[in-house]
Amino acid sequence: MKSFRFLNPASLDEAIALATAPDAGDARFLAGGQDLLTEMQEHLAEPDRVVNLKSVPGLDRxxxxxxxxxxxxxxxxxxxxxxxxxxxxxxxxxxxxxxxxxxxxxxxxxxxxxxxxRPRCAYYRIEEARCLKKGGTECFAYGGSNKYSAILGGGPSWxxxxxxxxxxxxxxxxxxxxxxxxxxxxxxxxxxxxxxxxxxxxxxxxxxxxxxxxxxxxxEPPAGARSTYLKFRERESYDFALAAVAASLVLQDGVVRTARICLGGVAPVPWRAPQAEAALLGRRLDAALAKQAAAAALAGAAPLEQNAFKIPLTKTLVERALLALAR
Ligand SMILES: Cc1cc2nc3c(=O)[nH]c(=O)nc-3n(C[C@H](O)[C@H](O)[C@H](O)COP(=O)(O)OP(=O)(O)OC[C@H]3O[C@@H](n4cnc5c(N)ncnc54)[C@H](O)[C@@H]3O)c2cc1C
Structure with a gap:
């Protein structure tokens, strides 16, 4: 690990000033350190300054x-x-x-x-692989190992x-x-x-x-609102999502009044599914409608060679999440 200055600001303003000072160089904020420290150990991040946010009071309410x-x-x-x-x-x-x-x-x-x-893609995490995310010219997942890559919103990085x-x-x-x-x-x-x-x-x-x-x-969710998060991971003890869904609905007498659905583990960003939300509105939530909404959520999916399995997996999660909220 490259040596760096470790700074303990007493206020948010001081933290920002320390990170933006003309002589700050590459400054990074440190919170729990569960990602940043690994990045530093693996030479993915080589800050000149580490500004510790844990020394700033009041940020944890x-x-x-x-x-x-x-x-x-x-x-x-x-x-x-x-x-x-x-x-x-x-x-x-x-x-x-x-x-x-x-x-x-x-x-x-x-x-x-x-x-x-930061991303968990193996190519990004391998120090030697100068992938697109690290300023290189290529996303190695495209045409490479892409089981865990994006099926929605991918390109030029997956x-x-x-x-x-x-x-x-x-x-x-x-x-x-x-x-x-x-x-x-x-x-x-x-x-x-x-x-x-x-x-x-x-x-x-x-x-x-x-x-x-x-x-x-x-x-604050309105009356009749309910929400849930379902995640599928390869290793049950602890792992990142192969696919996940968050759903938040307002139901009145079993009829969907508002819906927000967001997918995880399948796109470079948390992926809103507006077509699925539209399919639900004003309709009674039953198994057939949940299936229809799940199909709509994945309608634009474009899998790579090794990750088409994420489509049925994610559809199943969407269906299960919706039916759990309907019960
Ligand atoms: C073995 C393992 C398994 C994991 N599994 C999962 C998982 O299943 N799901 C999941 O979601 N995550 C998972 N993670 C990732 C972990 O949850 C996140 O890395 C952690 O939440 C990061 O929080 P932190 O406070 O430790 O951040 P840090 O490591 O301190 O910071 C992470 C990044 O955010 C920046 N940062 C932190 N706080 C701020 C702020 N307030 N403002 C601006 N920038 C900030 C830092 O500069 C750094 O770039 C896993 C990590 C490990 C090591």
Missing amino acids: IEAGGGRLRVGALATLVRLEREAAVRARWAALSEAAASVASPQIRSCATLGGNLCQ IVHPSDLAPALVALDAEIVLRGAGGERRLPLEKFYVLPADGDVTKETVLAPGEVVTEVVVP
């Missing part, structure tokens, strides 16, 4: 009230998994948090770090976004709050992520250098 849930970027996943209000009213979020990695990792990993974590929390929060219509040297900005979480074809292929988000995720704000 979880507050439910006033028509919304506010979760600070430093809130750990174990707290999101266990917090009674989150389990009761934002079930998809607590279920997604509970599905991440192992209890040890969840007790260190934070919301902000989970949303900003990574899948690894976060479990992101699809759940998109399905719950969350907003993300960012703060940088130029002030604060808020955007729908969905707009935080960018497809490889739409921006800088070496990045997954619109986060600017020196900008901090401060919190995520989730609206």
Whole structure:
């Protein structure tokens, strides 16, 4: 690991100033370290400065009230998994948090770090492979080993976004709050992520250098709302999603009044499924409708040589999630 300066700011403003100072070089924020430290060990990240966000007070709150849930970027996943209000009213979020990695990792990993974590594609993680994500000219998954790659929204990179929390929060219509040297900005979480074809292929988000995720704000679900997160992984003990679905519905007498569906593990960003949502609206949710919505969610899928299995897998997850919410 390359040597670096480790800095413990006492405030958010100080953290941003330390990361954006003219002599900062490559500065990175550290939260739970469950991704960043591995990146540094593997020479994927070689920062000159590591700015520790854990020394900034007040970034770890979880507050439910006033028509919304506010979760600070430093809130750990174990707290999101266990917090009674989150389990009761934002079930998809607590279920997604509970599905991440192992209890040890969840007790260190934070919301902000989970949303900003880097891809898990083996080519990206191998130091020697200079893939498109690392400034190279080629996505080696295309025509290479692509069992775990994207089936939706792929090209010119076929990574899948690894976060479990992101699809759940998109399905719950969350907003993300960012703060940088130029002030604060808020955007729908969905707009935080960018497809490889739409921006800088070496990045997954619109986060600017020196900008901090401060919190995520989730609206209070209306009466009749329910949500869930279903994930399929190869290794049951702990693993990233081969495919996942977050669904949030408002049902009245069994009829779908609003629907938000977001897929995980299948696209370079958390993947909204608007055709599936449209197929559900105003209709009674039964097995036939769940199947129809699942087919609509995967209608645009374009698998590579080794990952067509993700299509029936993801359809099954969508069907199961919808039927679980209908019960
Ligand atoms: C064995 C293993 C299994 C895993 N399994 C899963 C899984 O199943 N599902 C899943 O979703 N994840 C999984 N992960 C990834 C892990 O959950 C995430 O890496 C973790 O949530 C990151 O959080 P952190 O607080 O440790 O982030 P860090 O490692 O501290 O940071 C991660 C990245 O985010 C940036 N960052 C952190 N906080 C902020 C902020 N507030 N503002 C701006 N930038 C920030 C850092 O600079 C860094 O680039 C796994 C990790 C391991 C090691």
